[in-house]
Amino acid sequence: MTLIEAVQAEMTRCRELLKQYQEIGRVGAFGTRVIQDSLAAAHAALKSGHVVALEHALHDLKARK
Numbered sequence: 001m002t003l004i005e006a007v008q009a010e011m012t013r014c015r016e017l018l019k020q021y022q023e024i025g026r027v028g029a030f031g032t033r034v035i036q037d038s039l040a041a042a043h044a045a046l047k048s049g050h051v052v053a054l055e056h057a058l059h060d061l062k063a064r065k
Contacts, residue, residue: 003054004046010061011042017064035064 001009018035021028038060045053 003051003058007042007046007054007058007061010058011039014039014042014061014064038064 014035018032018039021031021035038057041053042057042061045057
């Protein structure tokens with residue numbers, strides 16, 4: 001799996017996680033915001049293609065539980 005594929009796979013996982021946080025309402029608001037920020041950063045890293053940004057985004061996405 002390439003770095004780009006790994007980031008895309010983690011983005012997919014985090015989008016599903018985001019749905020779960022959104023479903024629980026106000027209690028999940030902070031988690032929702034953190035995941036949204038992580039997804040935005042990952043999207044920007046993919047768009048730029050910068051290897052260090054992609055590595056950082058992958059690490060950040062993997063930290064989302």
